[in-house]
Amino acid sequence: MNQLNNNILTDLKAGKEFSFGGFLLTKDGVFYQNDRLSSSFFISQKSKDPVTQELTYTLCYLFEGEWQDVIRGATDFQASRITSLVSLGIDFENVAKVNVLLAAYVMQQRKKISTSHDYNNLGWNDKNQYQTNQLIIDDKVVGRYQGDLDLEPVGKWADWQEGVQKLVLPHSNLTLVLMMAFATVLCGSPYVADLNSLVLELVGDSSSGKTTALEVALSVFGNPDSTAHGSLVRTFASTKNSMMKRLGGLFGVMVGFDDVGAHADGLSYTDFIYTVGNNREKDRLTSDATLQSGLPHRTWVITTGEEAISDNLQARGGIYVRLIEVNDLQYTKSANHSEEVKELVENNYGFAASKFADLVLEQQSGLGELKTVNYDALVSRLDYRDNKVERLAKQLSLVLVATDLVIDKWHWQIDKSSLTEVLTKVINEQAKNLDYSGFAYSKLVNFIRANAAHFDTNGAPSRLAPSHGSLDVTTSDGTVVTMSKSDFNDLVNELKLPNAKTLLKSWKKAGLTLLNEPDRVYWRGKNKQPLVKLKVDLELD
Ligand SMILES: Nc1ncnc2c1ncn2[C@@H]1O[C@H](COP(=O)(O)OP(=O)(O)OP(=O)(O)O)[C@@H](O)[C@H]1O
Ligand SMILES: [Mg+2]
Structure with missing residues (x-):
């Protein structure tokens, strides 16, 4: 009432x-x-x-x-x-x-x-208000959520805050997942309209505290107890349509899927990730749109599992721009710690998302600047950059923006540098799942271009020592760089590129290497010495 x-x-x-x-x-x-x-x-x-x-x-x-x-x-x-x-x-x-x-x-x-x-969509609405179980304007209830998620706050905001400061914030990995929840509010907001939905997958051993971390994050929004009616921990649906219905209308409201390996037997995890990632741009909700199964959404979804899903998927570049794998982190300090945290967030929840949305609204003019600063800081730490990796960094930099907001406005004590460190590691690892051979190749070519003087050129010795190899302009293949196997390995290490053999295999597939024996990855030189012959698009002076 x-x-x-x-x-x-x-x-x-x-x-x-x-x-x-x-x-x-x-x-x-x-x-x-x-x-x-x-x-x-x-x-x-x-x-x-x-x-x-x-x-x-x-x-x-x-x-x-x-x-x-x-x-x-x-x-x-x-x-x-x-x-x-x-x-x-x-x-x-x-x-x-x-x-x-x-x-x-x-x-x-x-x-x-x-x-x-009344409404079925949760989070940011068309009027840039953040709506949860009810929408209150000027102390009056002007709308109510009609859907099946339980977002009615329970317990006390003060207790949740106090408990989180005591039990969560001293632990970086647990804090990271909590900040991902706040970043979700940012992601659905009108101030970050250029990003898509994202799946965050917490992968790790049993009893590492994944479910505990999931509950902490979901308690920002509503009921995190997977056994409760209306829980934000949802079960996998068997079809894409019913899954879309589960996610449809969520703008900056996180839902979770616990232990997906055990439950994702209907819809495959790959389909699920595409379903989440393929949200349409936020458009006005008409009664028609509401009736469609494909109600748009823009949110982050969190899943847990013991096995990285990537182990079971062919590396499809498309998956890894919609999915972030967070591997092998320990979220809890002890069994006791895990129980205390669960106890806290199962008895106090549903307050923080609206409070955080208020911060976002207060901060809106400064938000652009915060986004840029944090994105630049994150991206500058990455081993590789291409547009896919940058897109992930852009999304995950919202975690740092959220961290800045709660430090600044709620005076939470958070070790931001260790969050940055973990995020950097996560993106660097993820980059390996992307089409890294492509950007490893451009990184190498860029190096060669900048250091051409260190290569013997068309038979003439290199102008600068040491020589990394030779550059030869041939008629049919453009420029070919020839390096000994050991020179190539050194360079790969120096440039922090992925494993040399893996790169050569994928460059072979892409037709970027020259081979005189087609079933090998190295050119066989005189005395059977293995050589790398790489075709590069390079103008020589
Ligand atoms: N750091 C820890 N050390 C030892 N035991 C722990 C630790 N954290 C949690 N546990 C134990 O594991 C149980 C499960 O915790 P939680 O559900 O958070 O882990 P999980 O990573 O999701 O594990 P699972 O993969 O089995 O679901 C807890 O009830 C607790 O008894
Ligand atoms: Mg679990």
Whole structure:
């Protein structure tokens, strides 16, 4: 019930009387000019259905000394039908006479009550408000969530904050996952509209605290207990459509899937990642869009598992721009620590997301700057860069932006540099799952271009020592760089590129190397000496 009408009920119970036009409402009944028309009832709430646009009314009435409520449509309050409410237990004095008067009484209230605009989408709405279980504007409830997730806050915000500061913030890895939850709020916000949804996969051994970390993150939004009705820990659906329904309409509200290896048997994990990643741009929700299974979303989803899904997938570049694997972190200090944290977040949850959204709104003008600074800091630490890696860095830099906000505004004590360190490691590892042979190749070519003087060129010895190899312009293949196996390995190490043999295999596939024996990855030189012959697009002076 919204606050205004809750007050009516409280006051009625306390014996207060209300007048609506010429009608009087008391706990003893509805009166008109001193005549009692019926037992006590009133309309407490008016709601607009987000799909059908139909108005519904909550009718509060006294039955055998207990207040009850029921939802009815407008037609139930027409003069010709109103006395059918007798079936609920409301009694009418003189059915034939009072119907017109009671219909007028209800009409008075219907006009006065502000409409609650109900919704199915959570998080940032079109008016840049962050809506959870209810939307409150100027202390008034103006809308209510109609979906099946439990976002009703439970416990105390102060207890959650205090507990988090004590049990979570001293532990970097657990803090990282918590900051991912706040970054999710940022990701769905109108100030970060250029990013897509993302799956964060926590991979690690049993009892490393993955589920604990998942619960911490989800407690920012609502009920994190996987056994609870409406839990933010969701179960895998068997089809893409039903999965879309589970994610549809989430803008900056995290949901989780625990232990996916054990449960993802219907929809494959690959399909799941594409389903999450392929959100459409946020468009206005019309009743039509709401009915479609593919309701848009922009959010981060968190999963846990003992095995990296990448072990089971062919490395498909597309997956790794939509999925971040966080491998082998220990989130909890001990079994006891894990139990304490779970206890905290299962008893206090659902406050932080809205509070954080308020910070985002306060900060909006400075947000661009914060994003740039944190992105630059993160990207400068990476081993490799290409547009895919940069996109991941852009998304994950939101974790650092969120960290800045809570340090600055809530005075949380967080070791930001260790979060940055872990994030850097995560992205560097992830880069190996991307099409790294492509950017390892460009990195090498860039090096050669910048250091051409260190190569023997067209038979002439290198101008600078040491020589890394030779550059030869051939007619049919453009420029060919020839290096001994050991020179190549040295260079690969120096440039921090992935394993030399792996690179050569994939460059062979891409036709970037010259081979005189097709089943090898090295050119066989004189004395069977292995050589790398790389075709490069390089202008020689
Ligand atoms: N750091 C730890 N050291 C020892 N035991 C732990 C630790 N953290 C958690 N546990 C134990 O493991 C149990 C499960 O914790 P949690 O669910 O967070 O781990 P998990 O990584 O999700 O494990 P699983 O892969 O089995 O689901 C806890 O109830 C606790 O008893
Ligand atoms: Mg677990």
